[in-house]
Amino acid sequence: MSKPNLRDSSEHLSAVSETNDLPADDRRRADVEMARVLGTAPFRMALDPSGAGIAHWKHEPLHDVVEPMSHHVIMAYNGSTQRMERRSGKSVAIGTFRPGVVIIIPEGSSSRWDIPKPVDVVQLYLPQATLKRIADEAGTAASTDLLERTAHPDPVTSRLLLSAADVLEGNEALDTLFRQQLIDLLATRLLAAHTGAPSTIRPVRGGLAPKTLLRAIERLRSDGAADVSLAALASEAGLSRFHFCRAFKDSTGLSPHAWLRQHQLEQAMNMLRDTDASVVSIAAALGYSSQTAFAAAFRKLTGEAPSDWRKRMR
Structure with missing residues (x-):
């Protein structure tokens, strides 16, 4: 492999630095810039309309400049240990990629990356508006x-972000709710550990009023995936997303995502035990994209395949 041309890199960075002050609307979205610089498609990616989202990439060695983006990018590494170099103008940072560390590229910043080996990484794309909302709430x-x-x-942030690669279940309602909760939780963690003046976020105590909890549970039980969003649940309760999640968990012992997953597991068990519906039709009725996705989620929670569980329970 030829040695990177640092003179060309510096000239490129100098040219890119002139665009760092552009409004966010004139910068590339993080997912677009990452696809450009990594030269591949993500292994898995889920985005919200704002561009907030989570992506799992497996890419080849990288020797290129990441240009200014309209979102913060936070990365957790999932692979064998390797050294890497990040250059911003005349500043050079040399680090070691390994599990338990994080990379943060603030919105609008640019740097040259030299990573000599293939990379397995999970990335969070976070709008500044989300950070501000969490801070306000x-x-x-x-x-x-x-x-x-x-x-x-930062093993806490790394572990949270890497968990996203393992919990996408092929169920739109569950995946959306999980992603929304995880993004808010990661934003809370970033405010506490990775700002110029780290903040102490006070714990919220007290659950939901009984009628409010009942309405939230009815929304979670509804068949419409559009109803299963933190924004809708929190609005119905008259709370911010931040406060709603904590109050719901105080009331039920589970996060909204965990409650919905448990509810769907109970539905699946009832249908497997009490009806002759095929596993394919049960998967479709519960909103899974395929029988394989449903079986994997069921096995993860019970340790058994749906068909094996049905035989044992009858």
């Missing part, structure tokens, strides 16, 4: 400006 006046991080030790 949590009642903290701390800075929402994220720090640039290069292979920075």
Whole structure:
């Protein structure tokens, strides 16, 4: 492999730096810029309309400049240990990719990356508006400006982000609710650990009023995937998303996503035990994209395939 031309890299960075002050609307979305610079398609990706989302990439060695993006990008590494270099103008950061570290590229920043080996990484794309919303809902006046991080030790954030690659279940309602909860939780963690003035977010105590909890549960039980969103649930309760999630868990012992997953498991068990419906039709009735996705989710929670569980329970 030829040695990277650092002179050309510096000239490129100098040209790119002139665009760093462009309004966010004039920068590339994170998913678009990552596809360009990595030269491949993501292994898996789920985005909200705002561009917030989570992507799992497996890509080849990288020697290129990441140009300014309209979202913060937070990465958790999932692979064998390797050294890497990140260059911003005259500043050079050398780090070690390994599980338990995070990379943070603040919105609008640009840097040259030299990574000599293939990479398996999960990325969070986070709008600045989401960070500000979480800070406002949590009642903290701390800075929402994220720090640039290069292979920075943070096993909590790394573990949370890597969990996203394992919990996409092929069920639109469950996946959307999980992603929304996880993005809010990661934003809370980033405010607490990766800003210029880390904030202390006060715990919220107290559950939902009984009637409010009942309405939230009815929404979660509904057949319409459009009803299963944190925004809709929180609005119905008259709370922010931040406060709703904590109040719901205080009331039920489960997050909204975990409650819905448990509810769907109980539905699946009832249908397997009490009806002759095929596994394919049960998967479709519960909103799974395929029998395979349903079987994988069922096995993850019970340790058995749906057909094996049905035989044992009859």
